[in-house]
Amino acid sequence: MAKFMGIDVGSTTVKVCVLSETYEILYTSYERHFARVKECVLNQLSIVEEKFGGGEFQVSITGSAGLGLAERAHISFVQEVQAAFTAIRKYYPDADAAVELGGEDAKIIFITGGTEQRMNGSCAGG
Structure with a gap:
């Protein structure tokens, strides 16, 4: 395999x-x-x-x-939010939310109760 x-x-x-x-x-x-x-x-x-x-x-x-x-x-x-959501569900099943700081944006993914995503495209963290 x-x-x-x-x-x-x-x-x-x-x-x-x-x-x-x-x-x-x-x-x-x-x-x-x-x-x-x-x-x-x-x-x-x-x-x-x-x-x-x-x-x-x-x-x-x-x-x-x-x-x-x-x-x-x-x-x-x-798509990167979907990839993050899938990995979080697999490896951190009790997580309610995740924050990601990228080189050109910042994202918060709310997991509990369905996938909701917020993004700030003006915030460079990397």
Whole structure:
């Protein structure tokens, strides 16, 4: 069975997470891309290949700068609030809300009672 890999390409960073078939976190990385997105993503992929020997992965991309990459690479794109919501529900099932500070915005996701999201596009945290 394939492992899962999530790639989050944000306005300032690239984050990668590899999960086992049972959703155990096997690897995470966080790297500032300094506007060299392609170079940074390729570097992270080479690290994953080195660590996991080029096995089979089910890959999804998210993040404010990820859509174009996902389209060019024919990889599924998941909107970042939905990706965060899914991970929070899986790993922190008792959470009521989550706050994320990104490089170009800040988000709060209210989880209890349905998914509600608020975003401040003028607040750069990264």
